[in-house]
Structures are given as C-alpha cells and as structure tokens.
Amino acid sequence: MLVASAAACTSSTGAPVVPSSTEKRGPTGTVPAGLERFYGQSLVWGDCAPFARTDDDRATFKDPNARCARLLVPLDYANPAGSTITLGLLRIPATDQGRRMGSLVLNPGGPGASGLGTAVRMAAKAKGSELGKRFDFVGFDPRGVGSSEPSIRCLTDQERDAERADDDELDSTPQGVAKVEAEQKDFATKCVQRTGDGAALLASMGTRDVVKDMDVLRSVLGDEKLTYLGFSYGTRLGTTYAETFPKNVRAMVLDGALDPEQGVVEELVAQGEGFQQAFNAFTQWCVRRQDCALGQDPALVLRNYLNLIRPLIDRPADLGQDGRKLSYSDATTGVIRALYAEELWETLNKGLADLRRQRPQVLMALADSYFQRDQSGRYSTTQDAFTAVRCVDDTRVTDHALVLEAQQRYKQAAPFLDDGRPASPALDACAFWPVPSTSEPHLPNVQGLPAILVVSTTGDPATPYQAGVNLSKALGGALLTYEATQHTAFLQGNSCVDNAGSAYLVDLTVPPQGIRCA
Template sequence: MECARLTVPLNYAAPQGETITIGVLRHRSGGGERIGSLLFNPGGPGASGMAAVASMTEASAELTARFDLVGFDPRGVGASQPQVRCLTDGERDAERADDIETDGSPEGVQAQEEESRAFAERCAERTDHHDAMLANVGTRDVVKDMDVLKSALGDAKLSYVGYSYGTRIGSTYAETFPQNVRAMVLDGALDPEQDPVESLVAQGQGFGKAFEEFVKWCVTEQDCSLGTDPATATKAYQDLTRPLIDNKAAVDDGRLLSYEDATTGTVQALYTEQLWDTLNSGLNALKSGNGSTLMKLADTYNERGSDGRYSTTQDAFTAIRCVDDPRVTDKAKILESQERYMQVAPFLDDGRPDGAALDSCAFWPAPNTSEPHTPNVEGVPPVLVISTTNDPATPYDAGVNLAKGMRGALLTFEGTQHTVFLQGIQCVDKAGEDYLVDGTLPPEGTRCTGR
C-alpha cells in the first residue's frame, strides 16, 4: 500500500486561491500486463475510498494483476483535510438517544427544527475554511478532484468503480469530462432524476422489500423473533420497538437503546442477508429488555467505535447531500413524503402523528450546487450498471433508469443486499472484470443469482 495527499483548489472558481488535500491510497498492480489505475468510491456520501480499497485488494486476482487499485477520500471526508466536522461524540450519542423525531406535535416539530438548525450551525463553526468548504464539498467539485487525481496518476482516461452514492460521482464525472472516460462500473445506483423527496420514498420502498425478505426467512427459523406468520410480523416488530420511545432498553455498556437506535440497527442488518441472524438474535434479546445487539448494529451504521469515538462519515453525509440537492422547505410535500414512506416501509411506522419538520439542509449556510437530472453523456463509452432486485437502499429501478439515462448496459443480480460487485458472486464479478479489462459488456438481459 502507498498513501499520499493530492493538493487541489478549495474553490475551482478561484484555482489560484486556497488549497485542500485529498487522501489517496494505492495498491500497485502485479503479475499481469498493467492497464492503468482503477479508482474506487464506496458511497455514503462520506465513506472512505482509502479504507475500501485497503480491504478489497484480494477480491479480484484479475483486477489486482492488471490495475493499480486506487481509493481516495473525497474532499471533507476521512483522511482528506480539512474534514467536515459537526457534532462531538457526546452530541452524537445524545442525538441518537432523544427520539425527538417521533414527536409530530407543533412543539416536537419546533424542537426538531431547532436541532437541525443547530447541526448546520455547528458544521459552520467546527469545519476549517467553513464558508468555502461547506459550499464546495459536493459532487460537482469531487469529480474535478477526481480528474486531477487521474492526471496525477498518469492516466489519460479514467477507469472507475462506484458503489451507491459513488454512482452519482460516476455519472457526474461522465457528464463533466465525457472525453476522459475509459470504463465505469456503477453498482447500487442512485436515480439521477429523483429529487430528495422521491429518493427518500424510493429508499423506503427498498427497505420495505428487504424487511419482507427478512420476514420470509425468519418465519422458517425455530426461534423467529417475529412469530411464524408473515402477515403479523410487521405488527410484532412494531410491538417490540415502539415501547422504546418511552422506555429505553438496557445495553451492556450502560447506554440505553432508543427507538431510533433500534430501527437504525434493523436497517443496518437489512443491508445484507449475512446479518439477518444477528438481527433476529437482537430482536429476541429485546424481548427480555436487552438492547445490546441492536445497539451494536446501530453503532456499526453510525461508525461508532468501541471507544465511543465516531468517524465523521455522518457529518460529511449531511454536508454533501445539502449541496448536492435542492433544499426541501414545502411542509406539505414533507408530510406527504412521510405518509408515502410509511406506506412502503410500514415496519418503520412509529405509530405517532407525523410532523413536517425541516431538516438540516433547510438551514444550510450555502446553496446547492447540483440538481437531479438525466446526465448528458454524449461521447461517453458504454458503462456497466449493476442493480440488485431487492437492494434495500438503492432500489432496482434506479439502476434501470441510470443504465437507460447513460445508454449503458444493465446487469441484474437477484438477491437482497446493497451492492454486489467484488463480493464473491462469481457471475457478477466475472462480468465486471471482463468489462473493466477489455471493454466486453454482458449480453442484454443478463441476470446473476446465488454465489
């Protein structure tokens, strides 16, 4: 592994002005004829590309032989400097524990908005170069950094793998630098045309489907925490979790499990079938008042270490989303989206009246720099989009729409998990490797299943 820092302009509108650095990790190719660099982004937004590449160097002998694998932490993220910083560890713990989101009363909505406003203000107070960083942390500027990185690595054209939010980086790069694209694998797509409200409802639909798949598995187990009847499983889940709003469950480390943490832990487990057994155990433990397993799942989602320290991923997530999309201030639209969300993901319905609270983006100190749209990718070579039928976080149709919008090929994986490339599914991995190495796309309508 080699690590470095890439120096880029803080504001590309003033390229001779202040600079920031991007953290970069490279694993050099070996054992085959080198093609060039292969850049990765694992999504988030806010996840570390350096950490992702460090953990995947044995995922594909073909790719590690032919490419230098390169991970970068987007501006404001991880090892890049300065980091976006908003909440202290104690403030993050307190926010997770308060369950304020369940109070839809006028007073509850006011309290939620005060918390959202305070979050935006703390981001401004605690992030170095905050005015320019919070205005220029979005995808518009990340792809310019990526183009600088491509050149610094000595590549004439970009080869790229983007997961989840990383698909937005890929489509935005292709639109901004169409002549610089060699190949792109985009896995777990965001729909490029959806606004924040539609995207949220679509994600709810994804989690709703994933929960239904979990239930189908659970009711066949002897110790299913939700009983033996799929028709009553959602109510059984609600009966377990809703009481946490008023009465938190004990956790082995002395904390208390909130309703928010229980649902966050559930969502974390729905990202992959490998965590279904853990989720079932956690729900069974909750029946006897122990919230430790669900809390560990929620800690994983929030990237809280055993020492109580958090990564800054959640801070960066909000900052990037706030400048990537138009802010939503229409309260009628917010209320409608909440109602639609609960219709498609009823297991997450807390049973209390909804309130139309504005989120932190409504109070963000800088305007958005992007808007949802179909990318204009004239001149871009065909890309490979991979979409999973029961992806909980980025629904299958989003991949269909991205492939169509970018005039690329669609590879379908039949499963329940979030993203799949280089995770041991031979059919998917082979298709992606063939495309990245020699440009061969899978035949139209290709579907992969199992391992």
C-alpha cells in the same frame, strides 16, 4: 518517474518505518487551463498509519502493500490560485507490474464514506484475478471526508450519542417541531464553526466539485482516461464525471445506482419501499425457523415486530453500561443496518430475540456499526459529511406541507418503519444550510461517453433496482441484474457478477444486454 526519498529502517519503538517515494506520472490527457500545477503534481507515497481515522482504518491499513499520499486540489475551482485543500489517497499496486494497465479508482458511496479502506478490501477480493494483476486499486477520501484535510466536523462524540438517544423527531406537535428545527439550525451552525475553512468548504462539498478532483487524480496517476468503480452514492460521482468529462472515461462500473432524475422526496419514498422489500424477505426467511424472534405466522410478523420496537419510544432499553440506552431510532437503525445484506439476518434475529428479553446489546452494536462508532465511543465523520454533501447536492425542501407529505408517504411505503405517531412536518438541517445547493435532478448529457456497466440488485434496499435500470438507460450503458437481497454486488463473491464486471474493466468486453446473475 519514481524517486525513493527514505531508506527502510525501524522507529525507536522497533516498528518498521515504511519508506516514502516521490512519483510523477502527470500531467496526462486533457488539462484544463489554469489547473496545470494540480494536474502535473508529484505524489509522495508512504506509510498509511497517519491517514487512519478509525479503529477499522488502523487495522485495514496494516496491509503491507498499502501506500498513502496526499493530492492537492483547489478549494474553489473558480479561483484555482486561491486556497487549496488535500485529499487522502491509498493505493494497492497491481500484482503484475509488467502488465499493468493503469489505476482503478474506487468510491464506496455514503456520501461521506472513506475510500481508503475500500481499496484494500476490494484489492484483496480481486487478488489473483486479471483485474488485480493489471490494475492498481486506488481509493480516495473525497474533499472534507475522512483523512482529507480539512475535514467536516459538526458534532462531538458526546453530542452524537445524545442525538441518537433523543427521539424528539417523533413529536409532531408545534412545540416538538419547533424544538427539532432549532436543533437542526444548531447543527448547521456547528458545521460552519467546527470545520476548517468553514462555509467555503461546505460550499464546495458537492458532487460537482468532487468530480473535478477525480479528474485531477486521473491525470496525476498517469491515466489518459479514467477507469472507475463506484458503489451507491459513488454511482452519482460516476454519472456526474461522465457528464462533465465524457471523453476522459475509459470504463466505469456503477453498482447500486442513484437515479439521476429522481428528486429527494421520490428517492426517500423509493428507498422506503426498498427497505420494506428487504424486511419482507427477512421475515419470510425467519418464519421458517423455530427460533424466529417474530414467530412462525407470516400474517403476524409485522404486528409482532412493531409491538417489540415501538415501546422503546417511551421506554428505551438500558444497556447497563456507560448510561447508554437503546432508543427507538437506534433500534430501527440497527434493523436497517442488518437489512443491507442477508449475511446479517442471523444477527438481526438474535438481536430481536434478545430485545424481547431486555437485552439490547446486539441491536445497539448494529446501530453503532451503521454510525461508525467504535468501542471507545469515538465516531468517524461520515454522518457529518453525509449531511454536508446531500445539502449541497439535493434541492432544498423548505415547505412544511411537502415534508409532511413525504413523511406520510414514507410510512406508507415502509410499514415496519411506521412509529405509530402522526407524521412530523419538521424541516431538516438542509433547510437551514448556510450555502446554496449546486445540483438538481436531470437527465445527464453524456455525448461521447463509451459504453459503461451498471449493476443493479433486485432486492437492494438502499438503492432500489429500478434506479439502476433508469441509470443504464440515461447513460446508454449495459445493465447487469443480480437477483439477491443486498446492497451492491460487484467483487462480493458472486462469480457471475465478478467475472462479467472484471472482463469489462480489463478488456472492455461489455456483457450482453439483459444479462442476469443469481
């Protein structure tokens, strides 16, 4: 049922005001006892401008087809009559409403990334296809993230700048370790103090609770079963939803997988290996060019790179504006950002060449992009939310010896990220987190789950290929292999991947096991 609640008009500034409409499509499908008011709630769809939190949001949300709403969910599912929170939603409607099949719910990963802009971008890429014609694209901001209220906030913009400029985590002396751990404790304390609902929201930030929100969303959107597309960490959401609500799944594409049985240390080391593989692919591309910033000798590129980057530890490069300097950690973050996709290799080569000339602007811009810092110095809350989710999802590591071993293994797995200093045993913020973790690595029990599709890229630096192989086996799903060096693949321009994934989502046609795209 759709009821218009405002007529189209213009504001006093002359800008058009998007009319709002109230829609009630639920409850649909299975409704857990005690949650009826959430599963059957109405949504008020309207202007997306109030949901924008970044400059990128403000530009993306101008899509004339975008409408936004707020979803009400319990803060604590063990006490549904208690406090509530809201999640931000954005929908791009199916272009053929007469043949509409339902909603495609999306999550871009992170954890901590906003899903609203993802819906706009993915819908644009699917425009004209059967997928775009037949499904509404619905992005949501998980609890505590982006436009959801309250949202996680730990550091101010100025504090985030200062943290990035400080390379004290490279100091492995007892004094250095004590300083880093004091900063990590302070970070955890600030997260409680500056976040609405404080520790109560932090305790509910984990995947365990987000998938319950997703099931509320499924019902409210009017879908008996969920059709879902998750990237990167979004594959963990999909896996956990599949385990929690296996009979509520219609179809899932999980792209850029996390291995459900992999612990935090093994995941760290595997990711280091993945980024080293991507760095090697970049340098193989680079040395064939006359303008390669690292030279043309493959045997020397790693040494040349380290000789260029490591001096930043003691002498950060001055940007000549606002007092900012490119630290060693920012430089490596900028390099890592560029390794997510081959299309950024040209930019990375220029950034390294410029750094050689004491021009650090390109690498800093890449690092700012990774941290979602806009030109006015404002940050999104993605990094704060990332930590909040991982600290309740991952098994807590409080053993200094285990941390030291993990850091040593990471440097061995990724030589280009080896700073040349002794590894540090300093504990991270999760060791001091004020609430307990709610998950642990395990083989998911997904009895009754229909066939799902896992997409894994052979040269994915952030979520290495083998994790996708392992996830597809764990879920009893099909595996699509994409041969490329980039993070995630579906709806990113490869017709083989896009056609197979779209046919599965629309017609439930599972591609043949062992399918490979290039």
